[in-house]
Amino acid sequence: MTSTPLKGSDRTAVGPLADGTGTAQTVRPSRTGRRGRSAPYWFLVPALVLFAAFTVIPIGYAIWLSLHKVKIKGIGLGSGAREQVWNGLGNYTDVFQNSEFGHSVLRAFGYGLIVIPTMLGLALLFALMLDTPKARSAPFARLMIFLPYAVPGIIAALMWGFLYLPSVSPFYYLLDKFGLPQPNLFDGGNLYLSFANIAVWGGTGFNMIVIYTALRAIPQEIYEAARIDGASDLHIALKIKIPIVLPSLVLTFFFSVIATLQVFTEPMALKPLTNALPSSWSPLMAIYDSAFLKSDIYGASATAVVLALATFVLSFTLLRISDRYTREDAA
Amino acid sequence: MTALTLTADATGKTAKARRTAWVPTLVLLLGTLYCLIPIAWVVIAATKDRSELFSTFSFAPGTGFFDNLSELNAYRDGIYWQWMANSVFYAGLGALLSAAVSAAGGYALGRFAFRGREFIFKLMLAGVLVPSIVLAIPQYLLLSKMGLADSYWSMLLPSILSPYGVYLVRIYAAASVPTELMEAARMDGASEWRIFSRIAVPMMMPGLITVFLFQFVAIWNNFLLPYVMLADDTKFPITLGLYTLLAQGASQPALYTLVITGCLLAILPLIGLFLVIQRFWSLDLLSGSIKS
Secondary structure, eight states, rough: OOOOOOTTTTOEEEEEEEHHTTTTTOOOEEEGGGGGGGGGHHHHHHHHHHIIIIHHHHHHHHHHHHHHHEEEEETTTSSGEEEEEEEETHHHHHHHHOHHHHHHHHHHHHHHHHHHHHHHHHHHHHHHHOOOTTTHHHHHHHHHHHHGGGGGGHHHHHHHHHHHTTTOHHHHHHHHHHTTOOOTTTTTTHHHHHHHHHHHHHHHHHHHHHHHHHHSSSSSHHHHHHHTTTOHHIIIIIIIIHHHHHHHHHHHHHHHHHHHHTHHHHHHHHGGSSSOOOOOSHHHHHIIIIIIIEEEEEHHHHHHHHHHHHHHHHHHHHHHHHHHHHHHHHH | OOHOOOOOOOOOOOOGGGGOOOOHHHHHHHHHHHHHHHHHHHHHHTOOOHHHHHHHHSSSSSOOOHHHHHHHHHHTEEEEHHHHHHHHHHHHHHHHHHHHHHHHHHHHHHHOOOTHHHHHHHHHHHHHOHHHHHHHHHHHHHHHHTTTSHHHHHHGGGGSSHHHHHHHHHHHHHHSSSSSHHHHHHHHHHHHHIIIIIIIIIHHHHHHHHHHHHHHHHHHHHHHHHHHOOOOTTSSOOOHHHHHHHHTTTOOOOGGHHHHHHHHHHHHHHHHHHHHHHHHOOOOOHHHHHHO
């Protein structure tokens, strides 16, 4: 049994996930003797126990909560006055009638439409520039552009929050000096740009490194051959490099979409600085709001489950599309 | 553009002799500038006292850095340093345990063929997709039933397992631990545990350091988990501590200088960490080793 090739063992992970950092690496299962047959399970025990305790069980509990509600007996005082009762899909119908949550999802999409193309476009641009053989100061720039990754999101948001405050910001100082109009960065549509800028600042470097790593894995001989054929650096970038790193781009896009749905830190950090921000601005804020501020853990759980399902559906659709795309590309 | 489209007629051996490509260099320097602006600002703003913060030009250094520092030290009997110590504890221990768990799990998935391998792997990877709050709320409720909410455990335990770490070690183990070596050790009668701890772990070390650093940063930067789990501010990590400080500062801008100085001191250790260990950290390592 142990020597039977496992189905799918030539792939390290689902779809493009494998290609991001893996670069076509195949896993060759070793032919373990009879003695070592239980060994892999022992090695997996700590990971599986933690996975069960902190992922599987909490998800199960959230689903259970989402199907229940609290019934208050009598005047609602005393320890026996509150009772959990079955509520079927009642909480779920509430989720879809709750316009607050719907609006928060729309806001997240609007925010994602700004963040994702900007961030990934910059990451790809920087990665390609780093990979240009004649670029000066590339190692320095690579480190500096990656540096924001070391800054906690909340602290990045606090720093930018101060830079958006007219009384302390150098940008407003300059606008003032040149007599230019001074936009309020904490208001209406500008809020999206303010949040987006923080996310782009924090995320570009990481995505740049992922793409750059994929670029570095391309054998140099390809370029030599292309140069002999008279291709310029620009041609090489557009016709060779970008198509080859496409799986990495798909990967970074995929994770950016998930991160967008979960935006929480930036709006939370700027909340103390402005009154224009509703406490349910993003989906996660809306869920936190209903769970802990409105003390409705049942409704919050249903909303969270809906968000998780939406994330799954979105992820698998994206993986499907990218899988088909990369396969056609390879054929 | 001309610099970009210049064909490289040199042979590639003499990179230094070639002409500088100005467009890429300029683009990279602009990117560097964008990334450094907030950091430069916070360094300078931390030197200003309260009146200077609102009155002088943003990039003109002030005179109040040491006053700010001692004020931060004095704030609520130095709770700021308690937050820092908490962050070091959560991130340091959590990342260490995470690297250990990823090492064992990733090694099993990368170097053994066994029933259920792909299922276990895909299931764990799917865990990445679950929104953090979907886990955080029931984790909080379950931990509070066990009396562990608002404790060091409530922050530490959920931070250990990193599906991404397992994924990384799996790739790394498959690329860096030769099956032949494992077989040879088995022939010599070494136990599986010995093979793992004496042969595989040293060979996977660069990958494990990468996992450690990733998880260290992830835990250090985490805001949602402590925000949900902790209520007692002596257990706060630095991220949550600074946030509550700013939330109070909204009503009293006098606290702004404290928040700014606090931000600077909070990012210095991580930036220092990055600069010191970037030779381990550089992700070329991963692709480099896989290429060979």
